[in-house]
Amino acid sequence: MRIALTGASGIVGGFVLRAAQAAGHPVTRLDRGSGFQLGDAPDLGGHDALIHCAFAHAPGRYRGGEGDNPEAFLRLNGDGTRRLFDAAARDGVDRIVFLSSRAVHDGHPAGTALPDDLPARPADLYGQVKADAEAHLAGLPVRGTAIRATGVYGLPGKWHDLFTDYRAGRPIPPRIATEVHGDDLAAAVLLLLTQPDPPDQVNCSDLILDRHDLLAEVRTLTGCPHPLPARADPAPLRVQTCDRLRAMGWQPGGMAKLRATLPGLLTSSLPQYPRG
Numbered sequence: 001m002r003i004a005l006t007g008a009s010g011i012v013g014g015f016v017l018r019a020a021q022a023a024g025h026p027v028t029r030l031d032r033g034s035g036f037q038l039g040d041a042p043d044l045g046g047h048d049a050l051i052h053c054a055f056a057h058a059p060g061r062y063r064g065g066e067g068d069n070p071e072a073f074l075r076l077n078g079d080g081t082r083r084l085f086d087a088a089a090r091d092g093v094d095r096i097v098f099l100s101s102r103a104v105h106d107g108h109p110a111g112t113a114l115p116d117d118l119p120a121r122p123a124d125l126y127g128q129v130k131a132d133a134e135a136h137l138a139g140l141p142v143r144g145t146a147i148r149a150t151g152v153y154g155l156p157g158k159w160h161d162l163f164t165d166y167r168a169g170r171p172i173p174p175r176i177a178t179e180v181h182g183d184d185l186a187a188a189v190l191l192l193l194t195q196p197d198p199p200d201q202v203n204c205s206d207l208i209l210d211r212h213d214l215l216a217e218v219r220t221l222t223g224c225p226h227p228l229p230a231r232a233d234p235a236p237l238r239v240q241t242c243d244r245l246r247a248m249g250w251q252p253g254g255m256a257k258l259r260a261t262l263p264g265l266l267t268s269s270l271p272q273y274p275r276g
Contacts, residue, residue: 001025001048001049001193002025002026002027002028002046002047002048002049003020003025003026003027003028003047003048003049003050003051003193004027004028004030004042004044004047004049004050004051004088004093005017005020005027005028005029005030005050005051005053006030006031006036006038006050006051006052006053006054006084007030007031007052007053007054007055007099008027008029008030008031008033008053009029009031009032009033010031010053010054010055011152011155011182012053012099012149012152012182012185012186013031013053013054014182015152015154015182015183015185015186016051016053016185016186016189016190017029018186019183019186019187019189019190020051020186020190023190025190028047030042030054031054036054037076038054038055038056038076038077038080038081038084039075039076039079039080039083040080040083040084041083041084041086041087041090042084042087043087043091044087044088044091044093045091045092047088047091047093048093048094048095049093049094049095049096049097049193050084050085050088050093050095050096050097051096051097051099051189051193052081052084052085052096052097052098052099053099055077055099056072056073056076056077056080070125073125073129074125074129077129077133078129078132078133081098081129081133081136082133082136085098085133085136085137085140085144086140088142089140089141089142093142094142094143095142095143095144095193095198096137096140096142096143096144096145097144097145097147097189097192097193098133098134098137098144098145098146098147099147099149099189100130100131100133100134100146100147100148100149100201101126101127101130101148101149102114102148102149102150102178102203102205102238102240103122103123103124103126103127103130104120104121104122104127104130104131104134104148105118105120105121105122105127105148105238105240106121106122106123106124106127106238107121107122107123107127108121108238110235110236110237110238111235111236111237111238112238113238113239113241114203114238114239114240114241115203115241115243116199116201116202116203116241116242116243116244117199117201120134120135130146133146134146134200134201137200138200143195143197143198144198144200145192145195145198145199145200145201145202146200146201146202147185147188147189147192147201147202147203147204148201148202148203148204148240149180149185149204149205150177150178150179150180150203150204150205150206150240151177151178151179151180152179152180152181152182152185153179153180153181153182153258153261153265154181154182154183154261155182155265156264156265156267158265159214159265160267162211162214162215163218163265163266166215166218166224166226167218167222167224167226169226171229172211172215172228172229173229174210174211174212174229174230174231174232174233175210175211175229175232176208176209176210176211176231176232176233176234176237177208177209177237178205178206178207178208178209178237178239178240179205179206179207179209179258180204180205180206180207180252181206181252181253181257181258181261183253183257184204184206184250184252184253184257185204187250188202188204188245188250191245191248191249191250192248195248199244202242202244202245203240203241203242203244203245204240204242204245205239205240205242206242206252206253206254206257207254207255207258208234208237208239209258210231210232210234211229211232212228212229212230212231212232214258215228215229216228217258217259217262218262218266221262221263221266222266
């Protein structure tokens with residue numbers, strides 16, 4: 001399957017690129033290195049699928065990623081995404097997978113369970129842009145799916161500041177969140193391309209991860225003597241169910257994958273502590 005991939009040099013796009021190439025798919029990279037930018041309507045003729053991972057945002061921010069320029073944020077991510085999807089439909093691309101976000105559900109009350117078919121209710125500009133793109137994709141004559149991803153881990157920068165603060169003995173505020181490994185997200189994206197009748201949207205999440213438990217793993221690996229943060233209250237968490245992906249055979253790695261990944265996330269500069 002010949003795939004056009006936007007955002008191939010980004011975090012999620014990088015995971016998808018490696019997975020697609022490992023599976024033997026020819027991939028056309030649409031990123032800064034190839035001269036692509038959001039707002040372009042490239043010639044996608046000859047491609048079987050488009051995977052859209054590119055997103056323009058303030059550095060390190062998704063929610064609030066518009067910074068002080070919401071007009072540019074909307075033009076690039078809103079108008080630009082619609083223009084890209086229209087180009088794919090124009091050029092006969094039959095399949096589109098769009099990297100959406102669980103942020104489309106931020107307007108639902110705290111503690112709400114989030115099934116795959118729950119209608120979007122965004123609470124900010126980031127979620128609104130993603131929800132609008134989902135709606136546009138659903139109206140096109142292509143087999144398109146929006147994958148509503150949670151937090152993604154797997155690269156060293158993800159928890160760098162948290163690990164640094166912990167090993168320095170600084171106070172760590174409690175927090176609990178949902179996470180999925182980038183490789184598992186990429187596997188879900190490729191799995192969707194194989195479905196004869198893919199759904200309009202799917203959720204993609206794996207772990208409910210408390211900082212207490214994450215740093216307990218770090219303590220075990222490093223011998224760091226500092227106390228762990230208190231556990232966070234899980235009640236307000238909006239947890240995605242991923243029934244549609246699991247029915248397709250998707251199996252994320254869970255805690256075993258987190259434990260296998262952590263040694264690589266802990267940089268060589270992280271100090272080792274004597275074990276008592």
